[in-house]
Amino acid sequence: MELLLFILPVFFALSVLIVPKKGVRAYGIIGSLAVLGVVIACMMQYSNDGTVHLFADKKDWLSGITLSFGYDGISLLMLLLTAVLVPLVLVSNFKNELAENRLFTSMVFFMQLGLIGVFISMDGLWFYVFWEITLIPIFLISWWFGAPERKAALMKFFIYTFVGSLAMLAALIGIKVNAASFYIEDLKAVVFTSKAACWLALGFFLAFAIKIPIFPFHTWQPDTYTKSPMAGTMLLSGIMLKMALYGMIRWMIPLFPEAMACIQYPIIVLATIGVVYAAVIAIKQKDMKRVFAFASMSHVGLIAAAIMTWDFDALSGSMVQIINHGLVAVGLFLAVEIIERRTATRNLADLGGFAKQAPKFAFWFAVLAFASVSVPLTSGFIGEFLMLKGLVQFDMIIGIIAGTTLILGAVYTFRAYQLSMYGPVTRDQFADLHWSELIVLAIIVIAVVILGIYPAAITDFVNPSLKIVLETVSTPSGL
């Protein structure tokens, strides 16, 4: 049954190419719901007791590569996020011509295949392979369907991320030569001197820092987000950068606990700089999509900093925030897209007054904006609270600086909301939500509010697995 996690995306990615044009929309949504069904079934069977291994066979498959796949609570949560967001992305594209395109739908499924692979790989090289597989579909989606002046930005994106991944490959080879195989437990068993561990951990960090992105490796991000089609931006910010956060929890820190002493502080500082830096830039943006691009960078920088504190509460807060950010980012980019569809511009100076013409849209967008600035009773609140608590415990000053994100976040989010929704009416007409847009916004908002009231739904699920990860690293044998 777990094999379906691989088979279904490949099957739909290939079969959608021969579906008649009219059926592509429905076919894509059905396919993504089928994957969601499989993931939910996996979650039902999972009983919170460590790692489920998919193939029992751990023997050497090709030059140290083993066929080890499996999942624990953390992986399952990421799988669920992927499986939920893909149908949402497809539904939110329902009104676009894009959704009719077979290649687009096919690429989304290939992307999903790569993401699923990343989240269930228990073998270093498979992790790398799937990590790279995700890059090609997202690049092609943005290349084919993006804004006219996309080319330079996308080349930069591809080369940037590819070079980062090569650093990770170098680090992987560097551990492998000392380990029996690429199986994660074998890799963890290798003990390094702290200097060697630092260099190897930096290889991983480069790949993750570029993907997340952490200041100063972020220069590809705003342009790529802005020039990609909306679906591409959603996939990038909603799920793809979560791969890097997941990679930090699953691979970077457990593999190199020796390196924690030398990389922990610099990474947290860089991530915190990113939090404030991106938030300040977001305040000054004219392009609405750019505002949320920088907002995404700011939020994710906080998650990265919280993960690096390697504190239990902060980690479980970051899991909540990963889910929250995935949902909210997709919602916010959809809101931008809704405005762009109707007015053909994203320039904040040309917008205004839509709240009167489209009250339903104004309501849902407002709730999303609240969730984005972590108002209590939305899932963002509990996540950011736990993460900031961890950061303050780690270092008071860093915690306070990172805490400004709450204020700055409110400034840029509500500035964008106010300039677009309130003010004098600028358009003769502004149609209210289409049903497909309404469904996506409503699902996201309801999920965010439910998780805000009852975050234990997430934390109870991942905490046992987080505890295991945390313990293996902090026990003497790990250190």
Add this chain to the structure above:
Amino acid sequence: MDALLIVFASGLISLFAAFAKKPWLVVSSAMAGLLAAIIVIIVQLQTGKAFFDFLTYEGLSFDQFALLFSLAICVLSLLIIGIGYERFKENPTHTGEYIGLLMFSATGAMIMTAYTDMFMFFLGLEILSIPIYVMAGSNKADVRSSEASLKYFLTGSFATGIFLFGLAWVYGATGTFKLQEIQMKIEEMDTLSPILMIGVLLIMASFIFKIGAAPFHFWSPDVYDGAPPAVTGFMASVVKIAAFYAFLKMFALCFGQGELFLFWKGALVVMIIITLFVGNLSALRQVRFKRLLAYSSITHVGYTLLLFVSQVDFFFSSQYLWFYMFAYGFSIVGIIAVAIAVNDSEDRIDALRGLGKRNPFLAIVGIVSLLSLAGIPPTSGFFAKYILFSAAWKSAAWLVIIALINSGISIYYYLKVIVAIASPADQEQEKIKLSPLTIAVLVIALAGMLGFSFVLPLL
């Protein structure tokens, strides 16, 4: 030995079949011969017994690795004849010569994999090279093709001369041509004789020339660019396989011990670094497709040479080499098929634009081949490269890091071609029709690029 004879005989047969002036007859007899050779090799690999046991010659020994590399040579020659058929049949009077020469060249390549004696190696090298000098100039109406032929001939024969010169020094130092005896003689030496060292360096220079690594690479862009695409594909895949394996056999087995290894290793490391950077940096600004491929193949030579300094056991290093060359050969077949089908007289990269509309299948093959050349998972090119790098890491980690940096540089120009294929054309262009033979070959190449690394462990 059986496969060698079969390939040679079918080369002769296709020469005679040319009298009928029917290209399909020539091509099918050549392909039938190669298929038979492949089957014979596989049977011999399985059973360990040759069909004609009595046909043995001490200068040639078809051991397991010689057979594996001969298999790669036969498979890739078969694929290249398959994609080149469209071009070969344009000129029915000369099809026989081209195919015949290609088959003889493949024979030479097989001799180069199986030699145990410097003399046989030299024969194999000449049998391999001379047909290619002719084939490179086979497009007589094109000045560039003639230039390629002349250039390749002049520089190639010069390199052969250097090889013979080096061989003379080695003979002077050891007094024998046989690989095993040379090896024993070198082991017996207390101190390395300078005569031997000069000889080894000269032989290495000629090899470096043959595989087209810097600083002896200057012929390769012009020759790759000027030669007809199928010949370029043949040079990039089959010739490289033979030259690399011969190189590995001679240097890992014969000159690969102790001080002598350290002596040529230093020179080779410098050459690897130059090769990687020269190949990559020159490729960045190319506008012509086959010229880009030439520089990309120079870079791949650089990656492959990592194996020579990796100090891995010959048993493993030849396996890795086999895998790498096979994966690389499949990608070359795919990309050459694109070049043949697009058939732009100027050979510009921009001419690839709109390929997705003109023929989606060809576009997919092209993109996958480029991804495989760039070493992006899940293509075989990635796994092959990974295995090479991890083999070299232990002895030369910093060299692997340089190679990885170069992979990062190379992604730029591969990406340039990929996006050209994925972009729409400026004006409407006619659709490209592929013959069933080409499609069959491309399906094999595609399966090789995507599935080879997954099937390999099962073998």
